[in-house]
Amino acid sequence: xxxxxxxxxxxxxxxxxxxxxxxxxxxxxxxxxxxxxxxxxxxxxxxxxxxxxxxxxxxxxxxxxxxxxxxxxxxxxxxxxxxxxxxxxxxxxxxxxxxxxxxxxxxxxxxxxxxxxxxxxxxxxxxxxxxxxxxxxxxxxxxxxxxxxxxxxxxxxxxxxxxxxxxxxxxxxxxxxxxxxxxxxxxxxxxxxxxxxxxxxxxxxxxxxxxxxxxxxxxxxxxxxxxxxxxxxxxxxxxxxxxxxxxxxxxxxxxxxxxxxxxxxxxxxxxxxxxxxxxxxxxxxxxxxxxxxxxxxxxxxxxxxxxxxxxxxxxxx
Amino acid sequence: xxxxxxxxxxxxxxxxxxxxxxxxxxxxxxxxxxxxxxxxxxxxxxxxxxxxxxxxxxxxxxxxxxxxxxxxxxxxxxxxxxxxxxxxxxxxxxxxxxxxxxxxxxxxxxxxxxxxxxxxxxxxxxxxxxxxxxxxxxxxxxxxxxxxxxxxxxxxxxxxxxxxxxxxxxxxxxxxxxxxxxxxxxxxxxxxxxxxxxxxxxxxxxxxxxxxxxxxxxxxxxxxxxxxxxxxxxxxxxxxxxxxxxxxxxxxxxxxxxxxxxxxxxxxxxxxxxxxxxxxxxxxxxxxxxxxxxxxxxxxxxxxxxxxxxxxxxxxxxxxxxxxxxxxxxxxxxxxxxxxxxxxxxxxxxxxxxxxxxxxxxxxxxxxxxxxxxxxxxxxxxxxxxxxxxxxxxxxxxxxxxxxxxxxxxxxxxxxxxxxxxxxxxxxxxxxxxxxxxxxxxxxxxxxxxxxxxxxxxxxxxxxxxxxxxxxxxxxxxxxxxxxxxxxxxxxxxxxxxxxxxxxxxxxxxxxxxxxxxxxxxxxxxxxxxxxxxxxxxxxxxxxxxxxxxxxxxxxxxxx
Numbered sequence: 001x002x003x004x005x006x007x008x009x010x011x012x013x014x015x016x017x018x019x020x021x022x023x024x025x026x027x028x029x030x031x032x033x034x035x036x037x038x039x040x041x042x043x044x045x046x047x048x049x050x051x052x053x054x055x056x057x058x059x060x061x062x063x064x065x066x067x068x069x070x071x072x073x074x075x076x077x078x079x080x081x082x083x084x085x086x087x088x089x090x091x092x093x094x095x096x097x098x099x100x101x102x103x104x105x106x107x108x109x110x111x112x113x114x115x116x117x118x119x120x121x122x123x124x125x126x127x128x129x130x131x132x133x134x135x136x137x138x139x140x141x142x143x144x145x146x147x148x149x150x151x152x153x154x155x156x157x158x159x160x161x162x163x164x165x166x167x168x169x170x171x172x173x174x175x176x177x178x179x180x181x182x183x184x185x186x187x188x189x190x191x192x193x194x195x196x197x198x199x200x201x202x203x204x205x206x207x208x209x210x211x212x213x214x215x216x217x218x219x220x221x222x223x224x225x226x227x228x229x230x231x232x233x234x235x236x237x238x239x240x241x242x243x244x245x246x247x248x249x250x251x252x253x254x255x256x257x258x259x260x261x262x263x264x265x266x267x268x269x270x271x272x273x274x275x276x277x278x279x280x281x282x283x284x285x286x287x288x289x290x291x292x293x294x295x296x297x298x299x300x301x302x303x304x305x306x307x308x309x310x311x312x313x314x315x316x317x
Numbered sequence: 318x319x320x321x322x323x324x325x326x327x328x329x330x331x332x333x334x335x336x337x338x339x340x341x342x343x344x345x346x347x348x349x350x351x352x353x354x355x356x357x358x359x360x361x362x363x364x365x366x367x368x369x370x371x372x373x374x375x376x377x378x379x380x381x382x383x384x385x386x387x388x389x390x391x392x393x394x395x396x397x398x399x400x401x402x403x404x405x406x407x408x409x410x411x412x413x414x415x416x417x418x419x420x421x422x423x424x425x426x427x428x429x430x431x432x433x434x435x436x437x438x439x440x441x442x443x444x445x446x447x448x449x450x451x452x453x454x455x456x457x458x459x460x461x462x463x464x465x466x467x468x469x470x471x472x473x474x475x476x477x478x479x480x481x482x483x484x485x486x487x488x489x490x491x492x493x494x495x496x497x498x499x500x501x502x503x504x505x506x507x508x509x510x511x512x513x514x515x516x517x518x519x520x521x522x523x524x525x526x527x528x529x530x531x532x533x534x535x536x537x538x539x540x541x542x543x544x545x546x547x548x549x550x551x552x553x554x555x556x557x558x559x560x561x562x563x564x565x566x567x568x569x570x571x572x573x574x575x576x577x578x579x580x581x582x583x584x585x586x587x588x589x590x591x592x593x594x595x596x597x598x599x600x601x602x603x604x605x606x607x608x609x610x611x612x613x614x615x616x617x618x619x620x621x622x623x624x625x626x627x628x629x630x631x632x633x634x635x636x637x638x639x640x641x642x643x644x645x646x647x648x649x650x651x652x653x654x655x656x657x658x659x660x661x662x663x664x665x666x667x668x669x670x671x672x673x674x675x676x677x678x679x680x681x682x683x684x685x686x687x688x689x690x691x692x693x694x695x696x697x698x699x700x701x702x703x704x705x706x707x708x709x710x711x712x713x714x715x716x717x718x719x720x721x722x723x724x725x726x727x728x729x730x731x732x733x734x735x736x737x738x739x740x741x742x743x744x745x746x747x748x749x750x751x752x753x754x755x756x757x758x759x760x761x762x763x764x765x766x767x768x769x770x771x772x773x774x775x776x777x778x779x780x781x782x783x784x785x786x787x788x789x790x791x792x793x794x795x796x797x798x799x800x801x802x803x804x805x806x807x808x809x810x811x812x813x814x815x816x817x818x819x820x821x822x823x824x825x826x827x828x829x830x831x832x833x834x835x836x837x838x839x840x841x842x843x844x845x846x847x848x849x850x851x852x853x854x855x856x857x858x859x860x861x862x863x864x865x866x867x868x869x870x871x872x873x874x875x876x877x
Contacts, residue, residue, distance in 0.1 A: 135490070202604070210601065210603070211498065211828055213497055281676055282604050282676050285828045287826060
């Protein structure tokens with residue numbers, strides 16, 4: 001591996017984690033703005049160092065492992081969530097040449113990693129040995145498996161059009177037309193599935209604080225909780241950057257800004273949409289969510305795949 | 318329409334010798350002394366006449382004639398009439414027929430007097446402990462006069478409430494005593510099959526502090542309004558008004574018209590901010606924090622105004638026996654009109670946003686359903702009842718204060734679900750604004766206080782109901798000697814509504830539990846505190862901050 005490669009990996013890691021940390025503050029301020037209040041504005045200019053204070057606090061909290069828990073699994077579960085999301089970032093092309101691992105099966109790698117993320121929820125909920133956690137974990141498992149099915153299918157239209165699983169090639173294939181136009185349905189479905197995958201409101205059922213206290217991570221404290229927390233914001237960043245890569249032309253944009261800037265602007269746009277959704281939607285009920293997934297989104301995703309396939313087939317002949 | 322005479326005739330024709338005596342100090346109050354053997358029959362007859370069960374009042378009369386008294390109260394809403402059936406049982410064998418099999422809502426009242434007076438009810442379907450803590454010793458009945466108000470039996474180890482049996486194939490998920498859904502301590506043991514609720518048992522009364530016993534033994538008539546106000550942190554004026562009215566009724570005191578108007582305004586201010594508070598909480602319970610933030614922001618302006626008017630955001634200390642303590646000056650009047658205008662405008666925006674939000678519909682429509690008949694059977698009150706098509710409102714049915722002079726609508730919906738309670742509450746808030754405006758316009762000049770002589774004849778009975786934001790509050794008063802009540806019974810609206818909750822939860826999803834419990838706007842502390850001495854009582858009353866600190870330190874050191 002070249003030195004350049006190592007620099008890119010270190011850079012991506014640092015950028016992604018600091019972005020997630022920034023998001024914690026950014027979300028609170030933005031939500032406060034939507035709700036006509038101030039949000040954190042005391043620590044540092046505009047309260048930006050609130051995150052630092054929070055992280056220090058998290059580090060110094062008692063790292064408690066409940067005596068009734070399955071200790072080994074309890075300790076390992078939070079690691080999964082962060083690790084699986086960080087691994088996914090490896091295949092993303094941020095700009096020409098800035099990519100930790102330019103895999104030809106990049107898209108499949110991302111799907112595989114996001115499937116691994118389910119384990120953290122199921123294991124965390126199970127190991128806590130707590131009824132709220134278990135209910136949260138079961139909901140989480142059902143929700144994420146459901147939404148993964150058509151998350152994968154919704155991306156197949158992109159793969160057919162780009163003729164590749166490689167994320168870099170997918171971006172390059174959007175040179176003339178971003179895929180959000182021909183693949184609008186795919187984009188909508190991927191976006192919804194992405195919110196579910198990141199377990200954000202309105203799809204935060206595994207957490208559902210008003211009925212399940214904190215769901216699968218009720219028993220976690222200190223940095224173990226911090227890991228789940230970080231994982232959530234990393235997930236938001238990941239899904240936003242993937243939407244940009246798959247449907248909004250990645251780094252492509254007019255030449256007056258460097259490619260990486262275009263990538264960041266687009267990603268931030270979607271992050272804001274995520275936060276706006278949290279501010280404007282209530283949490284649906286578990287059975288409604290599952291019904292919506294299997295009865296509406298799955299058929300639509302399949303339809304999108306078949307139509308795209310047929311159109312491309314006719315076009316090429 | 319039944320008149321008081323017709324009710325009397327009906328009862329005496331049907332039950333003859335079982336009716337011992339009628340007493341009707343007012344056109345709208347009928348007290349009937351009845352034979353204890355026929356309590357159940359006569360209660361059923363009152364229900365057939367259109368009576369709605371309110372609450373039962375038990376009291377110790379041992380010193381006078383060696384009996385315990387029990388009063389079942391009913392409201393005939395269409396006839397503006399309260400009927401109270403008074404019966405007495407010998408103290409050495411206090412056994413009565415339970416009315417719970419016919420009137421399920423009496424279940425708690427009867428259990429209460431099993432705990433507090435040692436009464437026994439034959440045929441009660443669930444004779445479990447309700448109010449006293451689990452380690453309270455058997456055989457000490459704190460509401461009996463022989464028990465001192467500050468008695469604190471030593472705590473016992475290894476005692477626990479026995480939950481109802483869990484249906485087969487179900488798991489118990491505990492909700493409470495501390496849980497994000499519950500803003501006060503209460504314990505629901507929810508029996509779930511997967512995520513479907515198949516039943517629930519309730520153990521509450523954890524903050525029962527014996528306010529009634531305290532007020533019956535330690536303070537005087539005009540100190541009680543301030544204690545009554547502390548029963549509820551949200552609808553304090555309601556309790557103070559209801560109590561003051563009961564004393565005024567018992568003593569025949571007529572207060573000035575202006576004071577009645579100011580009371581009306583205070584009650585409606587409370588309704589406005591209580592409903593806004595509830596709307597926010599409901600939003601939070603379905604995971605919609607923006608509603609929460611916006612509703613509470615709008616609410617803030619009326620809180621500021623209240624502070625200006627009374628000196629406090631809450632627990633106003635405005636209402637006492639004989640009138641009110643502060644006047645609404647012309648400047649405050651103008652300011653209130655301005656505040657109402659802003660709230661009305663912003664609430665309209667919120668209302669449109671909520672009514673048009675299909676995501677909220679999906680979470681609240683068809684959730685927490687009970688039918689009109691069930692709601693009637695369980696004597697539900699307030700917006701919870703009005704959302705089930707039961708057209709009751711004490712303000713209209715039994716007018717008090719200045720409600721006879723203002724016009725307002727009583728919103729009633731019959732979709733029988735949580736959604737209907739949301740709509741009813743929003744519409745009521747607009748009605749409240751309307752009432753305050755009319756009251757401000759029509760308020761006559763005059764004194765705000767009428768001198769209260771404070772020597773009322775003992776053993777007069779009075780009942781007073783006030784429509785709180787959550788439903789009606791009932792205060793029953795028996796006047797006593799030494800310038801304090803012989804018996805004062807408070808029934809908060811959550812008391813009947815909470816008994817209907819297991820029915821609303823049945824066969825719903827676990828995820829709907831927060832909003833279903835939330836839909837009755839529960840006020841557990843009001844419900845709990847109404848009755849009497851608990852292990853915590855002496856402590857709760859006398860502890861200063863310093864003492865609390867010392868105890869905490871002692872415990873901390875002992876732990877080490």
